[in-house]
Amino acid sequence: xxxxxxxxxxxxxxxENKEGNIQKAFDMIRTAAKNHIDMVLLPEMFIxxxxxxxxxxxxxxxxxxxxxxGLSQLSKQHNIFIAAGTxxxxxxxxxxxxxxxxxxxxxxxxKYSKAHLFDIDIPGRITFKxxxxxxxxxxxxxxxxxxxxxxxxICYDVRFPEFFKxxxxxxxxxxxxxxxxxxxxxxxxxxxxxxCRSVDNQVYIAAASAARDTGAGYVSYANSMVVDPWxxxxxxxGEGEEIIYADIDLQxxxxxxxxxxxxxxxxxxxxxxxxx
Numbered sequence: 001x002x003x004x005x006x007x008x009x010x011x012x013x014x015x016e017n018k019e020g021n022i023q024k025a026f027d028m029i030r031t032a033a034k035n036h037i038d039m040v041l042l043p044e045m046f047i048x049x050x051x052x053x054x055x056x057x058x059x060x061x062x063x064x065x066x067x068x069x070g071l072s073q074l075s076k077q078h079n080i081f082i083a084a085g086t087x088x089x090x091x092x093x094x095x096x097x098x099x100x101x102x103x104x105x106x107x108x109x110x111k112y113s114k115a116h117l118f119d120i121d122i123p124g125r126i127t128f129k130x131x132x133x134x135x136x137x138x139x140x141x142x143x144x145x146x147x148x149x150x151x152x153x154i155c156y157d158v159r160f161p162e163f164f165k166x167x168x169x170x171x172x173x174x175x176x177x178x179x180x181x182x183x184x185x186x187x188x189x190x191x192x193x194x195x196c197r198s199v200d201n202q203v204y205i206a207a208a209s210a211a212r213d214t215g216a217g218y219v220s221y222a223n224s225m226v227v228d229p230w231x232x233x234x235x236x237x238g239e240g241e242e243i244i245y246a247d248i249d250l251q252x253x254x255x256x257x258x259x260x261x262x263x264x265x266x267x268x269x270x271x272x273x274x275x276x
Contacts, residue, residue, distance in 0.1 A: 002018050003160055003249075004146070004147075004247050004250065005036075005038050005039065005147060005247070005248040005250070006037045006245065006246075006247055006248070007037065007040075007041065007174075007206055007226065007245065007246050008022070008032035008037045008245050009036065009040075009206060009207075009208045009226070009243065009244050009245075010025065010028040010029065010032060010040060010042050010208070010210050011033060011208065011222060011237040011240075012024050012028055012042070012209075012210060012221075012241055013035075013149055013187050013211040013213055013232060013240075013241045014043070014046055014048065014195075014210045015213075018048060018058055021042055021047045021048070023072070026070060026074065027083060028243060029071075033074075033078035033080055035245060038145065039081040039082070039175055039176075040080060040081070040083070041083040041085070042083065042084055042085030043085045043086075043179070043209050043220075043224070044059070044086045044178040044180040044207060044208070044209070045088065045096070045097070045180060046087070046178075046210065047067065047088075048087040049216060049218065050210070050218040050220070051217055052132055052134075054088075055088040055095055055134060055264075056095050056133065056134050058087075058192045059090035059191060060087050060088070060089060060090065061090050061187025062091070064222065068100060070125055071102055072102050073106060075102035075106050076105055076106030080104060083099065083101045083176050083178070084100045085099065086098055086099045086114070088134075089113065094111070095134055096110065096113040096136075096137060097114040097117075097134050098111060098113045098137070099113075099115060099152055105195045109143040110141050110142070110143035110152060111141070111143035112137060112143065112152040113135075113138075114130075114134070115129040116160055117131045117134070125184075126182060128218075133212055134177045140163070140167055140275060142167060148172070148173040148250050148253075149169035150173075151164075151172040151174070151203075152175070153175055153176075153177050153226055154178055154179065155177070155178065155180055157179070158179070158193045158207075159181065159195075160269070161197070162202050163202070164197050164200065164255060165201060165273055165274060167201070167202060167203075168200075168201035168263065170261070172218045173248070173250055174204040174266060175201075175203050175205050176206045176208070177194075177205060177207040177208055178207075180210060180218070181220070181221040182220065183219060185217045186222075187221065190207075191223070191233065193226065194207050194208070195224060195227050195231040196231075198211045198230075198231050199229070202229040202257050202260070204228055204231055204246075205246040207224060207225055207227075208224050208244070209221060209237075210222070211238070211239065211240050211241040211242075215242075222237060222240070223238070223239070224236070224237040225237070226246035226248075228249070229253050229256045229257075230256055234247075252263075
């Protein structure tokens with residue numbers, strides 16, 4: 001039996017206009033849904049500029065969010081999973097960088113808040129400290145699409161191989177990654193990291209970025225992509241606004257894991273990795 005999932009990534013331009021961003025995301029989801037997809041993926045912080053000064057102002061209360069309600073309706077209407085990139089989620093006095101995933105019935109299949117906050121300082125090039133505004137999430141998040149399990153990570157998480165290995169040990173075959181690499185880290189590490197994590201864990205990686213806006217304070221590298229478990233880039237966006245599509249071949253995951261049995265060949269008598 002052929003086991004494939006069809007995935008769409010919406011590489012959208014994000015502006016200062018929250019309602020405009022939401023409408024653009026909804027429009028791109030509707031367009032993607034016409035192409036016989038099983039899941040659509042949006043970028044990190046798709047409703048607001050990637051800027052510490054914007055996160056709280058653009059934040060959504062999940063208990064009273066027309067945005068999340070609209071995404072739920074769209075997933076049910078089009079019978080698709082919607083991986084809603086990330087939004088700034090306001091819970092009490094804290095703000096989280098959170099991804100909500102809706103199933104085909106419009107229910108929340110999973111919710112994950114970014115565990116590894118982007119606190120970096122590359123002198124003369126870029127300094128950013130998410131922890132000034134955002135609180136970290138915790139734990140490993142996976143969900144079941146029916147044909148396979150899917151893992152969820154966000155942007156900077158991709159730099160931590162142990163985090164991805166724990167998802168692989170849960171037998172995920174696809175990891176989705178809304179992200180926002182910049183023009184310093186992107187050219188150097190974006191494709192490299194996506195291919196490394198796919199080969200390390202023998203999974204598909206689907207990474208969704210915002211389109212590039214050179215006039216923004218934080219300029220996205222763009223280049224949304226899908227990488228297969230052999231490390232081959234099977235779909236890739238450019239710099240601008242577009243939707244890319246990819247087929248996730250679940251049989252290929254099993255075949256590659258049998259040919260190169262990395263998970264079976266781990267020396268757990270010498271080392272191990274456990275969730276706490």
